[in-house]
Amino acid sequence: MDENRKYYKYTLIFLIVLSLLMYMCYKDPIENFFILTFMFSVTKLLQFLKEKVYFSIIKSISIFLLVYLLIFIILFINAYNISDKIEESNEKRDKTAVLMVYSGEAPRYSIDKEMRNIILRKQKKDILIYPYRLYKTKQLYKDLGKSDYKKKSIIMYNKLENILKDNYKLYLTYLYDDNYLENEILEILKDGYKKIIVVPMFLVEDDNMINLQERISKLKLYNYDVETKYTETLWSSESLIQSYVNLVQINSENMNKVGINLIGIDKNINNKIDNVDAIKQNIMFRSKIKEKLIQELKIDSSKIKLSWYNNLDPDFISESNELFEYGISEMVCVVVDPQLNELVKIDIYNEIKDQIEFPEGVEGKVIDGFLVDNNLLNEIVSRIEYVYIQNWN
Known part of the structure; x- marks a missing residue:
């Protein structure tokens, strides 16, 4: 077999792996392009097999791993960048800031956001099988159409703000969507608040709560004379x-x-x-x-x-x-x-x-168990008030 034909068969394997992974990760119209690329490459590869042209298993696996890693690096680089540059305000506010934290969900599928969220969750298994996770999320969005998660959380935020506005400054943030946690905390510091009551809207102390605490701790707010306290989870x-x-x-x-x-x-x-x-x-x-x-x-x-x-x-x-x-x-x-x-x-x-x-x-x-009722509203208010009367440094 001449050298060009030898390289061509492994180029086909490269294209098959690339197109399959890209199809799993991306939505229309990109996914349609890679469906065509995949079908073309498989057809050509089958022609080689009919001619009894054999492939090196080691080389084929190496190509798969190389493409798998390459796509991960590209997606990682393009993922949403969360700023951690802190800008302090010269003005100190007397009010206490209240940070309402939901896990978050984008209205529509975004590969950059979903890749960023896989990394933010720090689950090694999800990182290793990132194409499957992205594909499953993409398919669920196709079934769902558009998520109203953010709309429902804003309804709850508006209700709470009407009650708290005289004594507190309320902020809304998400662990895994725009208005990311770090960005909203930086906004609080920029506005001059030195006391923050963090209100996790989570039922139990699961990985969301651990993720929240670790990400706030990483900001080292004590270096800026900012004190944070948490309300308890809702269970x-x-x-x-x-x-x-x-x-x-x-x-x-x-x-x-x-x-x-x-x-x-x-x-x-x-x-x-x-x-x-x-x-x-x-x-x-x-x-x-x-x-x-x-x-x-x-x-x-x-x-x-x-x-x-x-x-x-x-x-x-x-x-x-x-x-x-x-x-x-x-x-x-x-x-x-x-x-x-x-x-x-x-x-x-x-x-x-x-x-x-x-x-x-x-x-x-x-x-749907998502709550926006008065029971939850009153519960959150009482928990904020309880934390507020605790000793602050």
């Missing part, structure tokens, strides 16, 4: 339990014939040992919802299941199927997370649709 709130009971009541037609699946979000619980407290907190919170459903709505305890979304057992599919054994006419799946990502909700909906065969006459619903 201990009795009023939020009532919020979820209300959601069930609103979305259920017949309490005697309804089956309830309270789904816990373990997407941000990646290490069972380090996150054992988060697991316990989540189970405790949902168990209290179950107790209240039994007491207030008189739902049979056997018709209320506690399950998990991601890696933990029991999973929500098996628990949903078990509910059918109790003669229900309606299954209500409540995704229990006061700052629920819409991508998680659509993923749960898709899995239920694809994996569960509903008996004749049984209907199913997936209830």
Whole structure:
């Protein structure tokens, strides 16, 4: 075989790997271009195989790894850059700044943001399989269309600002979307505030909470005479339990014939040992919802299941199927997370649709657990006021 033909066959392998990975990562119109590139390269490669032209496995694997690493580096370089340059204000504000923190979700798929978020989450597994993570996120956005996550968080922000505006300056930030945490804290410092109450809108002390604390600690705000205090996560709130009971009541037609699946979000619980407290907190919170459903709505305890979304057992599919054994006419799946990502909700909906065969006459619903009600509002206000009266340096 001449040298040009030899190089050509490995160029085809390069193009196949490149086009496949780029298709997984990018959306239209770029993905369509790489679909065509992939099909062309595979067709040409098959011609070589028909001619019994063989390939070196070592060279082929080396090409795959090289392309895999190269694309990662390119995506990493192009990822959204978060500034950490601090500009202090000469003016000192007497008010206390309140920083409302959601995990965040972009309205539409953006490869730069999603790549940045993979890096920000610091999950080694996700970094290693970055094309799969990007592809899954891209497909969920296709099913979802547009996320209203930011719109819902702004509704909550506006409600809270109306209550706090006389005594506090309220800011809204996200861990994994525009108005990134670091940028918003730098804005607070630029505005001259020296006291910050951080309000995590997270249910439990999972990886989101760890990520939040680590990123704030990395800024070394004490060097600028800035003091930060945190409100607690929301799992201990009795009023939020009532919020979820209300959601069930609103979305259920017949309490005697309804089956309830309270789904816990373990997407941000990646290490069972380090996150054992988060697991316990989540189970405790949902168990209290179950107790209240039994007491207030008189739902049979056997018709209320506690399950998990991601890696933990029991999973929500098996628990949903078990509910059918109790003669229900309606299954209500409540995704229990006061700052629920819409991508998680659509993923749960898709899995239920694809994996569960509903008996004749049984209907199913997936209830959005994102809260913007007065129970959450009052809970947040009371927690802010409690932290405010603590001793400050």
